[in-house]
Amino acid sequence: MKRSYRYWFLVAGMVLLMGFGCRPDEKPACTNCPEDDLIQGTYDPTAYNLDLPPWMGTPLIPADNPLTNAGVELGRFLFYDPILSADSTLSCAGCHKITHSFTDDARFSKGVLGLEGTRNSMPLINLAFNPNGFFWDGRAGSLEDQVLVPVEDHKEMNETWDHVAEKLRAHKTYPAMFRKAFGIERKKEITKELTGRAIAQFERTLVSYQSKFDNVAQLNQGWLTDSEERGKDLFYVEPNDPTHPGCSHCHGGINFTDFTFRNNGLDEVSSLDQFPDLGLGGHTGNFYDNGKFKVPSLRNVALTAPYMHDGRFQTLEEVLENYSAGGHNVENEDVNIRPFPLSAQQKQDMIRFLQTLTDTSYIHNPAFSNPFN
Numbered sequence: 001m002k003r004s005y006r007y008w009f010l011v012a013g014m015v016l017l018m019g020f021g022c023r024p025d026e027k028p029a030c031t032n033c034p035e036d037d038l039i040q041g042t043y044d045p046t047a048y049n050l051d052l053p054p055w056m057g058t059p060l061i062p063a064d065n066p067l068t069n070a071g072v073e074l075g076r077f078l079f080y081d082p083i084l085s086a087d088s089t090l091s092c093a094g095c096h097k098i099t100h101s102f103t104d105d106a107r108f109s110k111g112v113l114g115l116e117g118t119r120n121s122m123p124l125i126n127l128a129f130n131p132n133g134f135f136w137d138g139r140a141g142s143l144e145d146q147v148l149v150p151v152e153d154h155k156e157m158n159e160t161w162d163h164v165a166e167k168l169r170a171h172k173t174y175p176a177m178f179r180k181a182f183g184i185e186r187k188k189e190i191t192k193e194l195t196g197r198a199i200a201q202f203e204r205t206l207v208s209y210q211s212k213f214d215n216v217a218q219l220n221q222g223w224l225t226d227s228e229e230r231g232k233d234l235f236y237v238e239p240n241d242p243t244h245p246g247c248s249h250c251h252g253g254i255n256f257t258d259f260t261f262r263n264n265g266l267d268e269v270s271s272l273d274q275f276p277d278l279g280l281g282g283h284t285g286n287f288y289d290n291g292k293f294k295v296p297s298l299r300n301v302a303l304t305a306p307y308m309h310d311g312r313f314q315t316l317e318e319v320l321e322n323y324s325a326g327g328h329n330v331e332n333e334d335v336n337i338r339p340f341p342l343s344a345q346q347k348q349d350m351i352r353f354l355q356t357l358t359d360t361s362y363i364h365n366p367a368f369s370n371p372f373n
């Protein structure tokens with residue numbers, strides 16, 4: 001079929017218009033182009049000075065995640081930022097409050113859906129010295145792994161790490177902070193692993209070593225009262241007195257924990273599979289580990305109520321009453337859990353001593369505080 005001259009004239013006109021409308025040096029509009037993913041800024045990492053007295057020992061810092069100023073700063077921002085949760089209302093600090101030595105004063109914390117957990121939030125204190133297992137049940141092998149879990153927990157932040165990474169990449173500030181901390185060049189390199197490494201760096205700086213007892217025992221500054229001294233004597237093991245189990249079997253050392261997992265005699269069960277919470281056994285699958293939980297540090301213990309993995313005790317008086325009564329002779333109960341009668345005066349003395357482990361400089365340290373305030 002032949003085309004008319006009018007048809008070809010119109011085609012030629014359209015070609016000319018297209019030629020005038022697009023210059024050779026013009027590029028079509030592009031969104032999410034590779035060059036848009038670039039992060040500006042320099043990468044010049046400076047080691048973070050974790051200034052600790054020699055008697056604290058050597059912190060455990062993994063070779064693949066050394067502390068840097070930029071990494072710790074990024075971790076601090078992420079720790080306090082609710083952007084990690086599904087509805088941007090809950091941050092790590094929401095369940096780990098600085099005023100309570102980075103634990104929660106509620107028995108069970110509530111997540112973004114209003115659901116309660118089943119364990120009390122563990123205090124975040126001197127984690128840089130923990131050699132094995134994080135969480136009450138030890139299910140995280142490293143601090144880097146531990147910080148990843150709450151984000152995707154349905155009862156906590158109820159978010160996905162893919163979406164968190166998207167939010168962080170689109171943020172006006174975080175890409176440059178990630179580049180400064182880890183040397184990445186593109187936003188797409190922001191991952192959950194780098195986010196976990198940053199928060200872990202910050203949490204490793206949360207070290208307490210300036211309590212009254214530290215000053216007396218390590219620096220020879222000041223002295224304990226008579227009541228505190230008597231409480232100390234009750235706290236520490238008497239090797240020649242088998243009726244005196246003390247507390248330092250489990251809560252000894254400079255960190256007032258041996259970082260082990262033990263059944264501390266809380267529950268009376270007829271069989272090791274009857275514990276309401278299996279604890280370590282739920283992670284290892286080892287029947288004999290059922291009912292065992294991480295021994296927490298007693299540093300700042302006067303600030304960290306409620307107590308035990310399930311927050312069942314509201315006061316230190318209740319805790320002492322429980323241990324004084326002994327355990328329930330369960331098969332895997334720790335051998336040091338046995339009746340240890342305490343008079344009213346002795347209980348008061350023990351509490352006075354435990355209060356000397358409070359480090360007020362720790363909870364008021366501006367380096368640990370909310371950067372958004």
